[in-house]
Structure formats: structure tokens, C-alpha cells
Amino acid sequence: MTRILVFAEISGDKEPSDEIISYCMKNFQNAEINAAVFTTNNDTHRLSATGLDNLYLLINENFLNYSTEIYKKAAVDFLKTHEHDIVLIPATPSGRDLAPGIASALNAGLTADCTEISLDEDNLLNATRPTYGGKLMATILSKTTPQFATIRPGALKFSGFSGKENTKITEIYPEIDCSKLKTSIISYTKKQNITDxxxxxxxxxxxxxxxxxxxxxxxxxxxxxxxxxxxxxxxxxxxxxxxxxxxxxxxxxxxxxxxxxxxxxxxxxxxxxxxxxxxxxxxxxxxxxxxxxxxxxxxxxxxxxxxxxxxxxxxxx
Amino acid sequence: MDKKFKILVFIKQVPDTDDIKWTENNTIQREGLDSIINPYDLSAIQTAVEIKKYRVKNAEIIAASMGPAQAEEALKQAIALGADRAFLLCDRKFSGSDTLATAYTLSRFVKEKEPDFNLIICGQQAIDGDTAQTPASMAEKLNIPHINGCKSIEELTDNSITAISETKTSISKIKAELPALLTIDAKGTYIQPRINDYIRSQDTKIITLTSGDISADKERTGYAGSPTYVKKAYRAMKQRKNTIIEENYIEAIKNEITSAGGGQT
Known part of the structure; x- marks a missing residue:
């Protein structure tokens, strides 16, 4: 069975990943739909009741604010031990920052800022994106697994969750050696009045x-x-x-x-x-x-x- | 003599996407398409020039581009804008590269030719592909930190950089150890070449490097090294039945607004 993973709620942006999860549940019913979230605690997560097959909680106190370096390492380590065929990441600013580093570390193909996705007869991800300043649409496939794509917020319409029961919840505690970090986030301000x-x-x-x-x-x-x-x-x-x-x-x-x-x-x-x-x-x-x-x-x-x-x-x- | 503070600026020559013409088959007419330096990369050059001018005494700016022979023009322009020297990575084995293969190739260049760099500056994205993936992918290959969407530099020392990164949704101040990679959003206004630099650009030889010169694994460059491929490409267009309303259009708009559930008249 095709295993699809969505990195959800990066930087706390819920809607972009909800759109992807909802779209996958509706359109890829024969696939396993999983999500991974970066979180600071093992509290019951809102995505645990949406109908995912697996919800992976990546738990570490350093996940409080988005950091490329910390998130990237945790995501790469996670994907090495939890193999997926397809990995979808919202094309939010943080998602677009994170995705290329992960894909590069795994030497895997990544399609940026897609506005349509589908699975073909071989269950391969067909990721369609605007290019040449939006003048040309290109459908892109990847020869490597996982097949990575970032998905443009708003491109896939949210149409509810399946609500299927028995989501398996797995707690994962990535290790982060703070003494080895090369970046530090001195301050982080989420802009107010983000457009809805x-x-x-x-x-x-x-x-x-x-x-x-x-x-x-x-x-x-x-x-x-x-x-x-x-x-x-x-x-x-x-x-x-x-x-x-x-x-x-x-x-x-x-x-x-x-x-x-x-x-x-x-x-x-x-x-x-x-x-x-x-x-x-x-x-x-x-x-x-x-x-x-x-x-x-x-x-x-x-x-x-x-x-x-x-x-x-x-x-x- | 003090060791130089090396700034590498990667640039890309792109078709002017504001000037695209279509063939009868709705494919892009590639012949005769004007090539320009990706506007975001002009901002990257500008940032490097400002660092050299105002922040670091002994800076050297090295521009590099992967592309066909004609990309030499873009590199000459980079010198005219203030780069000290330039490399063109030009080899048939590089053609057809996706972002992963490009990042690999550029990282091979860095490791082979300029391993003692202090800073890499890239435009945040290119206007043809708009993927914004190559810089972060390259930073991973070089195992260096990167700061995306750098708006301004707060502090630059011998071993660290502190910058303000601004995205659509957040503003953050990030400190990164050097060497590091910065990506720059388009600034909207661009520096002009100075006469002396322009003359220098005409006299400077752009050094061309092949796959062999940077010891690249041919399985990891160009088509062979690109995991992604285009299955199909088509002109973006959705047809709507177009109605032109010349009179009483205020009424028409009001009705549309009301039926979409907005406002009270």
C-alpha cells in the first residue's frame, strides 16, 4: 500500500496541512495517510481524531519555534526509520525552507509549490506546478523515493476529514545535541493578521x-x-x-x-x-x-x- | 596579508518571463527569448557588494553560474556590478539538472575550487522555475547553516552572521556560524554598474569549468543526476465564458456580491 506522509502544522500553520490531509483522505482512499507533527509535548493532538492511519508526534522542547537546522535533522532521521513513498509538505515559508534540505539529505526528488497532485496507475505521485512565472503548468514525477512535494496553501480545497477510527499514535523523541547547533533563533515574531x-x-x-x-x-x-x-x-x-x-x-x-x-x-x-x-x-x-x-x-x-x-x-x- | 573574506554569489541566467511568446502548440517559444540575470540574484550581488563596501575590509566577491556558454554574459555583468572574479560551470553533462543535481554540482564547485569561503549568497528563487529549492539543498550538501529571506544583516564577524529573516508569516533574527548561506529576496531597486567595474568586466576572463574540473560524479549531474522529470507541460489556462458589461455595471457587480453572500444594500 502506498504510504503518504504529511508534515503538518509546521510553524503552527494548521490550514495548509489540513488541506493536504483532507485532500489525500478524499482522493487517495487506497493509500495509507499519515502525518508527523513537531511538538513540545505528548498532549492529545487535534489531528489524532481526524482519521489518519498514523500520527507521529515528534517531541522535543526545542521544537517550540521553527528552526531549519533542528527540524531538518529530526525529519531526516524520522524518514530514515519510517519509510514513506510520498512526503507532502505545505509550501508555507517554513515548509519551503525545510523541504529542500530534507530531500537533499536523502538525495530525493522534490517538486516545489504544487497546485495539483494525483496518483497515476502505478501509484506514483504526479505533482503539477506553475512555472515560467505561472505561464506554464508542468506535471513532475520523481524517480526516487520518497517522492517529495510541497503544496501551495489554498490550492487543494479542504473538504473535511474522514474521521476514520483507530489512528495509531506514535511518540518519537528525537535527540538534539544543542552544543552542535550552528544556528540560533534570537527572536521570532509571527506576523499578526495573517490573511485568512x-x-x-x-x-x-x-x-x-x-x-x-x-x-x-x-x-x-x-x-x-x-x-x-x-x-x-x-x-x-x-x-x-x-x-x-x-x-x-x-x-x-x-x-x-x-x-x-x-x-x-x-x-x-x-x-x-x-x-x-x-x-x-x-x-x-x-x-x-x-x-x-x-x-x-x-x-x-x-x-x-x-x-x-x-x-x-x-x-x- | 590578511586572509580574504570570501563571498560566493551564485547567479542564474533566466529567460525574461515577462516576455514569453507562445507557439501554435502552446509551447514556449524558446528562440529569441531574452536572457537576463535572475532579478533575485541581482539583489544577492548587491548584498555582497554592500558587505564588501561597508562591513568587511578584505572581502572578495566571486560570482559563479551553471549554464550554457552564453551565461558568460551574466557573469560579466556580475563583475560590472562589483564581483571580483567569476566562474562558469559549463558542461553538457550538467544539462537537464533539477534542483538536486544543481545543488550537487554547485557544492562540488565550492568544495573543489573555493573551499575556504566564508559566505554564500543566493537569490531566494529564480523567476523561471520559482522553486526556491537550490540554495537550501546546496547548504545541506555543504553541511552549512542557511538563512532564508534575509532582509538585512545585523552583525557580521569573522565567525558568525546575524540577520533578519522576513517571510510572509514571520520575522526572525537568526545567528548562524560561518561559513553560512544567505538567500535574498528581490529588493526591487538595483545597483548600476560603475564605469571602472564595467571596463574591468570587459577585460576579465571568466573561467570555465567542466565536470572534470570540479570532480563531479557524472551520475549525480544533469539528467542522470536529476530524480525529477517533467511528464508533461501545458499552458496554464482555464476557459470562462467571458461577458463584457458596458452599462449598468454597478448593478451587475452588486448582484454578484449579494449572491456571493456579501454586504447589504
Whole structure:
């Protein structure tokens, strides 16, 4: 039986690994679905009641904060003794930092930041990812085991856990020789207000076409009125109008809301790939030929700022 | 003379992904595609130049790239931007490398040619592959610590570096023993070559190294050494039925918002 392992909740990010576990349970029913978590204690873990076949608790007090060096060694040692066919790691910043080191130590292939995964007739992992700035999708296989992939947060939709009983829980106590460590984390601050893309029903995004930071702020105003999540194109972030935390697309996030409204966004491929899973897309842009106007459900050739201002006045809080 | 503080900067020549054209079969038209230095790597060069200028008296910047002969241009540019010398790892045996094979090849270069390095600086990712995997994979091969997404350097001594690493979700201050590897996010603004450096770049010979020169195991480089392979590639596109609304669009947007469950009018 194909054994799949998910490294879950790295840096405390639950949703990205929940999405992967949920997707695997639903789509790979003939496989063994396991998870490993880095934790500081052997308290009952929330993942113990989700329907995993195995939950491995990697326990050490030094796992409190993410550290590449400490996590990598523990993960490599664990995988040497607990063999898996497929290892999936969320493509969060910590996951993308951790995965290449583990795969390199095991001389195994790793596919980065995948947006789709499937198993083929030979039960090999087919990992699909956007490349060339999101312009090309590539399905990548690995000749070595374990087959590693990092999975982009938001790319696989969460659809509940199987809730199957009899999860086997194994406590593992990796040894860490602190005197040999080459790095120390002097301070670690988790950014507040991390964007909750997974629960966003409506996302309103702004781009360079808005013309100024002042105009970009209209995005926040509209979002407040209609209870939507604000988002930004890479351009808007690079211009300093919006925080990188709300950037969509390659190196940003993928989203799958019911409705996505793009104001003044031209639609670089990386952005388009990031919003592909939205149910509906509306684009407002004076440039009729902007790429986003071609791929939207509804395109409105109009001035984004004027439309935003009008809409804000149309809604009560 | 004091021992030099060696900074290795790895760069990659990439196609300008903002300028991609498609063939009729929806494959990328590779001919005539402009090649540029990966923008993240420009930031890596810039960081090295700043260290040399402001932090370490006796620094030497060595640029290296694995790629075809034409990548020599990128290395000349690196010298024009302030690198002291440069190596091109160029061999047919290197072609088709995935991130693991690339990391192995680069680590062989380091071990063979510049084993007494103090710091390696890489761009955080390349705009063609966007995998961001090679630096961390190489750090593992060299058994050195790495700091990802380095935003600024707080302190640099003979045997350690303290840097601020910023990601989408966290900010941390990390101290690492040297030698170490840093990856740099794109800074958005780039240094320009100085005239003297530009002239020097034209006169500097880029040293080309083959698989044999770095004692690489041919089973671990190029296609042979790459565990991953592309099964298929296709143009990213999902077709939607596109409707253009020229009038009463405010009403239309309001209706869409309401049916998605948002707002009160």
C-alpha cells in the first residue's frame, strides 16, 4: 500500500496541512495517510481524531519555534526509520525552507509549490506546478523515493476529514545535541493578521491601475462594507501600496473564493494562476485588452477608481 | 596579508518571463527569448557588494553560474556590478539538472575550487522555475547553516552572521556560524554598474569549468543526476465564458456580491 506522509502544522500553520490531509483522505482512499507533527509535548493532538492511519508526534522542547537546522535533522532521521513513498509538505515559508534540505539529505526528488497532485496507475505521485512565472503548468514525477512535494496553501480545497477510527499514535523523541547547533533563533515574531484566504467568500483585489496608495485604500473600504478580504497584485505590493501578506499569485497565495473582483489589475500570468480556482471573476479595467479582461467571467471596461467609489456608497455597513 | 573574506554569489541566467511568446502548440517559444540575470540574484550581488563596501575590509566577491556558454554574459555583468572574479560551470553533462543535481554540482564547485569561503549568497528563487529549492539543498550538501529571506544583516564577524529573516508569516533574527548561506529576496531597486567595474568586466576572463574540473560524479549531474522529470507541460489556462458589461455595471457587480453572500444594500 502506498504510504503518504504529511508534515503538518509546521510553524503552527494548521490550514495548509489540513488541506493536504483532507485532500489525500478524499482522493487517495487506497493509500495509507499519515502525518508527523513537531511538538513540545505528548498532549492529545487535534489531528489524532481526524482519521489518519498514523500520527507521529515528534517531541522535543526545542521544537517550540521553527528552526531549519533542528527540524531538518529530526525529519531526516524520522524518514530514515519510517519509510514513506510520498512526503507532502505545505509550501508555507517554513515548509519551503525545510523541504529542500530534507530531500537533499536523502538525495530525493522534490517538486516545489504544487497546485495539483494525483496518483497515476502505478501509484506514483504526479505533482503539477506553475512555472515560467505561472505561464506554464508542468506535471513532475520523481524517480526516487520518497517522492517529495510541497503544496501551495489554498490550492487543494479542504473538504473535511474522514474521521476514520483507530489512528495509531506514535511518540518519537528525537535527540538534539544543542552544543552542535550552528544556528540560533534570537527572536521570532509571527506576523499578526495573517490573511485568512481559506475562509474568504469574496476577495477584492487592487493593482497598479488604481494609480496611488490613496486609491488603493478604497479596496479596504469596500471590503469592510461587504465583508470581503482585500488582496493585491504583485505590482501593488512592490509599489508599497499593500503589504506582501495580501499578495496573490506566484510567490503569493492561491485563492478559491466564490467571487473575486479585480480592480486595476492587468493580470500577469502569475496572478491569473493564483485566482484560477475562484468560482466567479469580475475584472474592472480601462484597458479592454488587459489579459485579465479576457479570462474573467465578467469584464467591465471602466475606471476602477470611479467604480470603487460608487460601489462603496452603494453598501451599508 | 590578511586572509580574504570570501563571498560566493551564485547567479542564474533566466529567460525574461515577462516576455514569453507562445507557439501554435502552446509551447514556449524558446528562440529569441531574452536572457537576463535572475532579478533575485541581482539583489544577492548587491548584498555582497554592500558587505564588501561597508562591513568587511578584505572581502572578495566571486560570482559563479551553471549554464550554457552564453551565461558568460551574466557573469560579466556580475563583475560590472562589483564581483571580483567569476566562474562558469559549463558542461553538457550538467544539462537537464533539477534542483538536486544543481545543488550537487554547485557544492562540488565550492568544495573543489573555493573551499575556504566564508559566505554564500543566493537569490531566494529564480523567476523561471520559482522553486526556491537550490540554495537550501546546496547548504545541506555543504553541511552549512542557511538563512532564508534575509532582509538585512545585523552583525557580521569573522565567525558568525546575524540577520533578519522576513517571510510572509514571520520575522526572525537568526545567528548562524560561518561559513553560512544567505538567500535574498528581490529588493526591487538595483545597483548600476560603475564605469571602472564595467571596463574591468570587459577585460576579465571568466573561467570555465567542466565536470572534470570540479570532480563531479557524472551520475549525480544533469539528467542522470536529476530524480525529477517533467511528464508533461501545458499552458496554464482555464476557459470562462467571458461577458463584457458596458452599462449598468454597478448593478451587475452588486448582484454578484449579494449572491456571493456579501454586504447589504
Amino acid at each position: 484566504w481559506a475562509n474568504a467568500q469574496i476577495i477584492v483585489a487592487g493593482g497598479r491601475g488604481l494609480g496611488s496608495k490613496e486609491n488603493f485604500d478604497l479596496i479596504y473600504k469596500l471590503c469592510e462594507k461587504i465583508d470581503a478580504q482585500p488582496a493585491a497584485s504583485r505590482c501593488a505590493v512592490e509599489l508599497g501600496w499593500a503589504d506582501a501578506a495580501i499578495q496573490i499569485g506566484q510567490t503569493g497565495s492561491s485563492v478559491s473564493p466564490k467571487l473575486y473582483i479585480a480592480f486595476g489589475i492587468s493580470g500577469a500570468m502569475q496572478h491569473i494562476v493564483g485566482i484560477e480556482n475562484a468560482d466567479r471573476i469580475i475584472a474592472v479595467n480601462t484597458d479592454r485588452n488587459a489579459p485579465i479582461m479576457k479570462i474573467s467571467d465578467v469584464s467591465i471596461p471602466a475606471d476602477a477608481v470611479t467604480v470603487l467609489k460608487t460601489l462603496i456608497n452603494e453598501f451599508y455597513v
